[in-house]
Amino acid sequence: MSxxxxxxxxxxxxxxxxxxxxxxxxxxxxxxYSWIESLVPTISVPGIPPSWAPPSVPVRLQKDSGLVYIAQNAARHPKSPLEPLFRSLYVVNPKFDIRSTDIVADRNNIRKLLSFINPSSSRNGLEAFTIIAEMVGNTVLMCRTETKTSEIIAPHEFKGYGHDTGYHRIISYRFGSLSLVVRHEVDGYVSQPATSKVNEKEKETDGLSGLLGSLSLSATNMKSPGPIISRPLGSEMVIREEGIVVPLDSTLEIKTRVNHKRLDIEEIAPQLWASQTPKLVRAYHNRGLFQEAKVENVTEQIKTWELANQKHLKKLVALIKAICDAVKTCGGKATIRYDEGSDNIIVRPRAGAERLLPKDLYLKWDQQKEKTR
Structure with a gap:
């Protein structure tokens, strides 16, 4: 194709x-960062993750109902779902050199591309997907897109337990020869004495019940003393500098499942691998009654999975590189599309389309150039 x-x-x-x-x-x-309930898109940086405190007795939870997010960043800030990633990054590290990054993406995008390489890596098999891409300098931004960014679960419907904490982490790593910055949602963390606290009392939770509940914060209950509040020029976002810093090795993923359907590590490994989440809670229930749930350190299991899937992961490196080349060929703005039943991904130009970030964030690439002259 031309x-x-x-x-x-x-x-x-x-x-x-x-x-x-x-x-x-x-x-x-x-x-x-954490999303804060407000009339305008508002995040707290570094945010407040829920802390794991296991219940001593079985806990009965209400099933999810009402508003739940499918793609929370797009739902809360549809004009620029990637903006909170960059805002939080430059609050923490104003001198971060974005030019050294090949890919900026959500974990969800990495998983979709892996499912194209190996359809069995996804629990639901290979489904159609679309990713919006833009090349800035030598960096390709990949923005997650969904048909729906949120949904309303009616009282008579059942779609599980515990959607969306609103807390997101941004990490960097080398994958093959690629340098990536990846954003992903975090369900919670195991509290450690080394955790540093910044301007805000740690968010208390009641074990599994608290972690699986609605953990978004509101602007009215974020009353730490003297938070720095800013709104970047030309942006619709408000940034509150408050929260706690959580070490990488304490973060965890929670998966709920009915008691008679046990969760195998192979099902969750691709997700944990893409975000390098070291801990897992498999929470089993019988009609909403959850038994004791334990935190497992799955670092070695994820490494074993990585070694066993080198064939697919090497092709994933090749796919990401091919997509980067295709985005450049398409003029720097493109749509990455996979249609169900196909053996191909199509990368098409997005002529005249709006850019993915506010204008001031593009200056980060230019500013870094100026510093090296």
Whole structure:
């Protein structure tokens, strides 16, 4: 296909790189934030994650109902879902050199691309998806898109327990020969004495019940002494500098499942791998009555999964590189599309489309150039 109509990337034609392992290395925490309930898009940085405190007795939870988020960043800030990632990053590290990054993406995008390479890596199989991409300098931004960013669960419907904490972490790592900045949601963390507290009392939770509840904060209950509140020029976002800093090795993912359907590590490994989340809670229930749930350190299991899936992960490196080349060929603004039943991803130009970030954030690429002259 020509660059005017798009670039076709075939699964069968992807050639995995040579002997170099497709492993995630040099993982670093960059920033974090929590969404705050407000009339305008508002985040707290570094934010407040829920703390894990296991219940001593079985707990009965109400099923999810009402408003739940499918893609929370897009739902809360549809004009620029990637903006809170960059705002929190530059609050924490104003001198961060974005030019050294090949890819900026949500974990969800990494998982979708992996499911294209290996459909069995997704619990629901390979489904159609669309990702919006933009090249800035040599960095490709990948913005998650969904048909619906939120939904209302009626009282008679059942769609599980515990959607969306609103707390997101931004990390960086090397994957093969690629440098990535990845955003992902965090369900909670295991409290440690080393946790540093910044301007805000730690959010208390009541074990599994608290972690699976609605943990978004409101602007009225964020009353830490003297938080710095700002609104960048040309942006619709409000940033409150408050919260706690959580170490990487304490973060955890929570998965709920009915008692008779046990959750195998293979089902959750791709998600934990893409965000390098070290801890997992498998919470089993019988009609909403949850039994004791324990925190497992799954670091070694995820590493074992990575080693066992080198064939697919090497092709994932090749796919990401092919997409970067295609976005450049398409003029720097493109749509990455997979249609169900196909063996191809199509990257098409987005001529005249709006840019993914506010104007001032693009200056970060130019400012870094000026500093090196």
């Amino acid at each position: 660059s005017k109509t798009g670039v076709r990337i075939s699964r069968e034609n992807l050639v995995a790189p040579g002997a170099v392992a497709a492993s995630i290395e040099n993982v670093k925490h960059l920033a974090s």
